[in-house]
Amino acid sequence: MKTCIISGASRGIGRAIAIQLSERDDIQNLVLLARDEIELNETKRLMNPDKNIVLYSLDLTEGKQIEEIVKDTGDRYGGVHLLLNVAGYAEPKSLLETTVENWETTYQVNVQSVFLITREVVKWMKKSGGKILNVASTAGMSARPGWLAYASSKAALISMSHTLSDELAEYGIKVYCVSPGRCATDLRRTLAPDEDQSKIMQPEDVAEVVDSLLSNPGLCLDGQNMVIRQQPKFYQNQVELETKEQNESVTA
DSSP states (O other): OEEEEEESTTSHHHHHHHHHHTTOTTEEEEEEEESOHHHHHHHHHHSOTTSEEEEEEOOTTOHHHHHHHHHHHHHHHSOOOEEEEOOOOOOOOOGGGOOHHHHHHHHIIIIIHHHHHHHHHHHHHTTTOEEEEEEOOGGGSSOOTTOHHHHHHHHHHHHHHHHHHHHTGGGTEEEEEEEEOSBOSHHHHHHOTTOOGGGSBOHHHHHHHHHHHHHOTTOOOTTSEEEEOOOOHHHHHHHHHHHHHHHHHHHO
């Protein structure tokens, strides 16, 4: 049975992924990391109670804590098979408004923490292979005025994923990168406070894609940046119309 570590599991996409993966037959041990202990416990409450679920409330920029947690997990369960780096931080500012503290915090959470936990997990994964999935953002793929630190940190994560995919292939480790578009999360609310989140993609939609990537060992999507984006309404309607017309034609 597999052991899975998920960062940023206290809310949003991280929570949705944790809930989804707790229903899988091949995963028994789930280790959840986030700063908010109360929200972490709420995530656990929503998960399959038949799984071994371990919670760690911590600051992901603390390298020593991460080392200890990964070592304890590997020792307890005999290895780590899946790592999902979901945690993210955003405080959108333009260049002249961005402070050094804002810049450093954004990069510490969105880039440095991924480096730290991935480095420690690979020490275990190199023995038996595994899968690593990083959650970036479409913000890291194009110009985002006013989101300088966040957008550039996600671009760094996309690049890191590409490099690690090649570097870790010799150990049988697959590295995936997904870049969700607009998704109804607290982080998105920070970036776009006036947006109606009921009309955009939901965390559960992203979780389904992630679950699919981790399910099929033959998927050839590692090393790529995969965009997860909700179809525009007009396109959905067009697909529904074409499907209806095809069905009517067949019936006739």
